[in-house]
Amino acid sequence: MIRLDNRHPIPEALRGGVIALGNFDGFHQGHQAVVGEAIQWARAEGRPAIVATFDPHPMRLFQPATEPFRLTTLDQRQELFGQAGADAMLVLHFDKAMAAMSASEWVEKELAGHLGAAGVVTGEDFTFGRGRGGNPQVLREIGARFGLSGRTVGPVSDAEGIISSSRIRAALKAGDCQAAAHLLTRPFAIRGVVQHGDKLGRAIGFPTANIDLGPYLRPRYGIYAVTGRLPDGRVVPGAANLGVRPHFDPPKELLEPHFLDFSGDLYGLEIEVAFHHFLRPEAKFDSLEALTAQIALDCEKARKVLAEVA
Known part of the structure; x- marks a missing residue:
């Protein structure tokens, strides 16, 4: 499982891949569905499957005083993505320069330019770019100009509602290890x-x-x-x-x-x-x-x- 860095060139063999894009902290059932779709798409077209994750988490830039909230480290995520079948993990270093990029710049420079991506998979609620100006529809519209296709995956739910990192954090703060394990699948x-x-x-x-x-x-x-x-x-x-x-x-x-x-x-x-x-x-x-x-x-x-x- 290869770890890539958005500040460095991408190996030629990994360009033209399908990217699963999100924070993926915890890699819970909902995250697994997004990454699974990207891997399936990549395999069907003979392309590399890459999972892109942000580090530090954007909240650290916008709300630096926030108490610790991570569910996984980069090393843990890399292992989990590899176990799911991805070929590489791309670390997107979220800083002021990245936060200032418009949605259009983000698609053109990061996804189409730097990665040469052929496809991107996100959750339905994914946002990106300055002021959260980008969403899956914007990604598809802008991406089409660069031969970049986009897909979305809907939320995964159980009897209690949509599975999310927030639910997992709440369960852990309550000491409910079993509920957290159910949502995480481990x-x-x-x-x-x-x-x-x-x-x-x-x-x-x-x-x-x-x-x-x-x-x-x-x-x-x-x-x-x-x-x-x-x-x-x-x-x-x-x-x-x-x-x-x-x-x-x-x-x-x-x-x-x-x-x-x-x-x-x-x-x-x-x-x-x-x-x-x-x-x-x-x-x-x-x-x-x-x-x-x-x-x-x-x-x-x-x-x-x-x-x-x-």
């Missing part, structure tokens, strides 16, 4: 490098792999049943604290998974922690002994929950 997962911590978990018999939350959306603070995907491909069960650790001072926001029946050094390695079930909210305990006893109960409950979903 558990929500945070990926990061294991950091050295204060070793308190190790001191009480429950060592943790501390991970900074970075740009990710903050799910509901609390204790979760999780699985961890290690660099060697192993998937191990665990219980994780996500939050500010109210028992300890000073508070520090972290994701701290403790992996059951695991021993080894993960410091400096990148792991991915998938959220399966919310067990309880964070709490402050009267003593370290009480905290240790509760962690043991959390681990046992996590073991049972994960055995049921395996």
